[in-house]
Amino acid sequence: MxxxxxxxxxxxxxxxxxxxxxxxxxxxxxxxxxATYDRRIFTQFAEHLGHGIYEGLWVGEKSRIPNTRGFRTDVVGALKRLGVPVIRWPGGCFADEYHWREGVGPRGRRPVKINTHWGGVTEPNTVGTHEFFDLAEQIGAEAYIAGNVGNGTPQEMAEWVEYMTAPSGSLADERARNGRKAPWKVPYFGVGNELWGCGGNMRAEYAADLTRRYATFVKAPAGTRILKIAAGANVEDYRWTETMIREAAGQIDALSLHYYTIPGGWPPKASATVFDEAGWAETLSEAWRIDDLVTKHSAIMDKYDPAKRIFLAVDEWGTWFAGDPGTNPGFLRQQNTLRDAMVAAIHLNVFAKHADRVKLSAIAQMVNVLQAMILTDGAKMVLTPTYHVFMMYKPYMDATVxxxxxxxxxxxxxxxxxxxxxxxxxxxxxxxxxxxxxxxxxxxxxxxxxxxxxxxxxxxxxxxxxxxxxxxxxxxxxxxxxxxxxxxxxxxxxxxxxxxxxxxxxxxxxxx
Known part of the structure; x- marks a missing residue:
């Protein structure tokens, strides 16, 4: 050495x-x-943030941009070619204040809210539960729904799960009236998001208790299963991981970890496109930290779960730079260079090393936000270097490490x-x-x-x-x-x- x-x-x-x-x-x-390199490591993340949903994915049925039931065909086609296995939605921090009933029923009657987390712009709720599942089906992906523990109730969460999955009953009838008779499958459900931060600024002990409570009411219909993913740690908060898995292991199937590569530290201020070799080296060095983080969080999980029943879901990762000049800072729009491609390769290689514990990961985010697969501008679309890395690694899905x-x-x-x-x-x-x-x-x-x-x-x-x-x-x-x-x-x-x-x-x- x-x-x-x-x-x-x-x-x-x-x-x-x-x-x-x-x-x-x-x-x-x-x-x-x-171990198996789980296909879910290639999960994508679509949050109501900037142009990640609106304009990036959704343009509406009446748009001149070619679309299928409102979702642009070029973007959907590119994601389908990528073989996206799972999509996490609707957040992120947006999920911590999302109330599902505001996104069902006739679109013209849905309330228009302010997106308080991202840019202070209006959120029309045009893309709600039905639209999201249509998108997932068009792409061929499974759904990872992020529930609202931040300012929602266990009853609201339970009713959303029932609305999506129940084969019969009043909520199933309501779903049918809104255009979907058959229940959807919800293989993955996030019991809150970033409870240590935008999800409520909670202490670990309190968050673990709430996770136990809310997870109790996430119930799957007979003959089906919903894997419950708890809101795990931020970066090196090992105490959070220990508290959550010690106290809530009986109610969860996975624990998340969030880690962003941020050269210069928080808040993000480095340029995504203007940098020298020092900026290159700092960014890649920060990306390498994911190995140490996964190693240490996994060791804690091994202590309480030696059989590795509970998997680690690194469901937010990627580069985070200052927004592109001239864009809304709250939209997190950033270009994507060869340096981002290197960051992606480092992470995907590290996940192979830890494939016995890491079974799901979600780069942030899918379209137009942070380290995106795809960038759009009006009718134009471009695939980023990161997209090409994911395409090169596509044969890793369910391969043996x-x-x-x-x-x-x-x-x-x-x-x-x-x-x-x-x-x-x-x-x-x-x-x-x-x-x-x-x-x-x-x-x-x-x-x-x-x-x-x-x-x-x-x-x-x-x-x-x-x-x-x-x-x-x-x-x-x-x-x-x-x-x-x-x-x-x-x-x-x-x-x-x-x-x-x-x-x-x-x-x-x-x-x-």
């Missing part, structure tokens, strides 16, 4: 053009397969030091072994030499995501500036895979 750190520090003084490639040695343990042992060089800039290569590997349901590699060093290539015991491979192919600059991004005028390209920099011979990993790149290999 010290030898690699010393080497990284000495290389910092050498001009980029003169630097030799670094070297990474790794073993992909095809002979000792691990192959543990890795890795000895990577350190990358450092100023005070920011981290492993220079992030990696993971899986054996897909199709039998193909895939290895994901991310070279975080923006200046130097890396030669990866990987042994693969338990894997028989004659060929290796791949894709690479990179660009000429750290700040490269996709725009409506240049939508493919950062997009995957075929990769020919790998070879396999005698059970050894050798890869020339370009600087600032993400590579997905397939061994056949």
């Amino acid at each position: 010290r030898r690699f750190l010393a080497a990284a520090l000495s290389f910092a003084a050498i001009p980029a053009a003169a630097q030799e490639p670094t070297r990474t040695e790794m073993t992909v343990r095809g002979d000792t397969p691990g 192959l543990p890795i042992e890795i000895k990577a060089p350190w990358y450092n800039k100023d005070k920011w030091t981290m492993p220079g290569v992030s990696a993971s590997a899986v054996r897909g349901k199709d039998g193909v072994v895939r290895i994901a590699l991310a070279n975080l060093d923006p200046n130097r290539a890396d030669t990866v030499v990987a042994t693969v015991p338990g894997v028989t491979a004659a060929t290796v192919t791949g894709q690479v995501l990179t660009a000429g600059t750290m700040t490269a991004l996709n725009t409506f005028d240049a939508p493919d500036a950062v997009a995957p390209r075929p990769f020919a920099g790998a070879r396999v011979e005698a059970g050894v895979v050798t890869v020339t990993l370009p600087a600032k790149s993400i590579v997905m290999l397939e061994l056949r």
Whole structure:
């Protein structure tokens, strides 16, 4: 470790053009397969925030923008191609004050409220329960409903669950009158959101008691099941995790964790697009923290749940920068560069390492908000570098994790030091072994030499995501500036895979 750190520090003084490639040695343990890489790790998050719902997803049936029952066909099509497994809705902090009855019935009669959390703009409640489930069905995703513990009641929560899921009864009749006779499936229900903050500024003990109470009344119809996800900790609040799982384990199936990558700290003030190498390094170093956080929260959960019945749901993560210039600060609109793609790859690789406990994660957010998959402007749409990372990792869904042992060089800039290569590997349901590699060093290539015991491979192919600059991004005028390209920099011979990993790149290999 010290030898690699010393080497990284000495290389910092050498001009980029003169630097030799670094070297990474790794073993992909095809002979000792691990846990399943749960497809729900690719969950998306859609909150009533800025243009995340309205304009980004919903344009209305009468819009000139092509749509299906109000939802724009280009965005829905892109999300469907991504294979989004689950969508979390309606928040976030918005869920902490959301009253479901305001979003059902004739749209023209629904109350118009002020979105007090996000921008102080009006919320027309045009997209409510029926519209959300239509969106989920169009995309082919399951529903993760976030309930209101903040200023709602257990009765209100119980009635919403019954309205959505009951096959018969007065609420089922009301649902039918509103256009849906058959009940919906609600596989996942969030018992509150961020109870330590916007969900009520609660103490951990009080939040655990409320979670026990509210969860008691989230009841599934006979023959069905609703997994209850408790509002877990913020970043390194390990006491919150311990209190919640100790006191409420009997009433919950999962515990959430929220962690945002925020260079410069809170409140977010760094630019999403204007940054130097120090800004690149700080952001990626902060992203790497997710490994330590998941490790420590998981250890606490192991203490009370050694069988790992309760899973960890990292259901808010991603970059958070200052909003794009000229936009409403409360809309959290930010562009998305190659740096964001690296942050996504780091997280997805870390989740492979912790696949025995992490069974769901949700990047924030799906469209037009924070580290979005998609950006829109009127009729225009562009896929972000982060979207392309998720597409590259799509074959990880429900694959078997192959543990890795890795000895990577350190990358450092100023005070920011981290492993220079992030990696993971899986054996897909199709039998193909895939290895994901991310070279975080923006200046130097890396030669990866990987042994693969338990894997028989004659060929290796791949894709690479990179660009000429750290700040490269996709725009409506240049939508493919950062997009995957075929990769020919790998070879396999005698059970050894050798890869020339370009600087600032993400590579997905397939061994056949």
